[in-house]
Amino acid sequence: MDSGFRMLKEFSDYKLLNEPIDITIASGAVIKAIDKGTIVLKVKIEEEIRLTLLTRVLYILELIGSLISVLQLQDKGLTITTTINPEKKLLIQYQGVTIGTAYRIGYVYTLEGPDQYKVNSLKAFKSIEAPKQKNRELWHRRLGHLSPGSLSTLYKVTTGLKEPIKGLIKSYEACITSKSIKIINRKASERCKSLLERVYSDFLGPYKISGLFGELYMLTFTDDYTRKSCVYFTKDRKSLRSRFQVFKTRVENETGLKLKILRADNAPEYKALESQMATTGIVFEYTTSYTPEQNGVAERLNRSLISLARHIQQISKENFFFEIRPFRDRYRS
Structure with missing residues (x-):
């Protein structure tokens, strides 16, 4: 009292x-x-x-x-x-x-x-x-952020409420965030018009089953103009620099052109590679976080390689890396 x-x-x-x-x-x-x-x-x-x-x-x-x-x-x-x-x-x-x-x-x-x-x-x-009407915001939160329409008809399907809960007009940040969806950009980026103008790269792994020489990762490089891909198997992600130098030397000698842009995600090894290659003039393009579609060429190649390996694995009943290795030269040449 x-x-x-x-x-x-x-x-x-x-x-x-x-x-x-x-x-x-x-x-x-x-x-x-x-x-x-x-x-x-x-x-x-x-x-x-x-x-x-x-x-x-x-x-x-x-x-x-x-x-x-x-x-x-x-x-x-x-x-x-x-x-x-x-x-x-x-x-x-x-x-x-x-x-x-x-x-x-x-x-x-x-x-x-x-x-x-x-x-x-x-x-x-x-x-x-405060009566129930003044506590409508509390009802909204407790009932899983119900919409104003659902709150106004809730009294018809439950006991304890004798009148509709009306007047909810405020938008909550948590409500908007939890009900929002991510829209994927399906529009393809403009394709390059010359060799080595842009190369897509990505790491795949680690895998539970290692290769014949202990490889756990697969590193890919794909030219945007020709969509020709090179695949390398590594024991760890630290091998990026040595594999990239091998790839860069080979393709530049074959084409007589210089690599201009490398597109990759924000992985630390690519950040370190950028600082190590600062004198080469190569531009490093990084995708936005949680937006793998910006590196879609490399991501789709990964999916194709995995599908191919699983197909052969189902036929031969062998381990993944043992079966995918024969396709390394196919994608390199």
């Missing part, structure tokens, strides 16, 4: 507690009472203001309002009675005489006093007073 005002201002005697008293509230949190005293409470009874003395009152800094324990009143011999009339009163009586009246405001009974105390009580407990 709410007294309607901050009791600290009305203490007639006031002293600090030697040790704070722990009080557990409904949420399970523990708050501390640091002071105890006596207050003179102004109570309104039949348009008359009377003074009532309350003893052993605890002061708790975290509380937003002042509360009176019904159990404490009963322990002191007072009788608590509620009415069922539209006013919904709570009567505090001593030996049959009413010494206080509380009115229900929301889910709290507020002790009637001077008008300014009643105003303070309304401000302090406005969050408790």
Whole structure:
């Protein structure tokens, strides 16, 4: 029950507690009472203001309002009675005489006093007073971010709701993010018009079964103009530099042209290769994170190689790397 005002201002005697008293509230949190005293409470009874003395009152800094324990009143011999009339009163009586009246405001009974105390009580407990309509945002979150239309018809298919939950107009970042989808760009990038203008590269692996010489990774390079591919098998990703130099030397000697652009993902080994090849003039293009379609040429080659290897594996019942190695020269030449 709410007294309607901050009791600290009305203490007639006031002293600090030697040790704070722990009080557990409904949420399970523990708050501390640091002071105890006596207050003179102004109570309104039949348009008359009377003074009532309350003893052993605890002061708790975290509380937003002042509360009176019904159990404490009963322990002191007072009788608590509620009415069922539209006013919904709570009567505090001593030996049959009413010494206080509380009115229900929301889910709290507020002790009637001077008008300014009643105003303070309304401000302090406005969050408790809020009806279902004002809690529509909370309903929206608890029910898995239901749409406004679903919330408005929810009362028809459930019990406990007597009216639709309306008025939800605010958009939540979490709601928008969780319901958003990624749109894949299906438009092919402009194809190069000359040899070695752009080369796509990617690593594939590691695999559970190693090759004949312990290889666990497959490294591919694909020319954008001719779509000719070179495949290399490596034991680790650190071999990128040596394999790239072999590839670069070979294709430049065969074509008489210089490699201009290398397209790859943001893997650390490609970042390191860029710094090592800074003097060659090769431009490194990196894909946007979580956008493998920007390196689609290399990704599709990986899928083709895996499909080819699985086909032969199913026929010969051999391990993956043992079967894919014969196709290395086919894709290199």
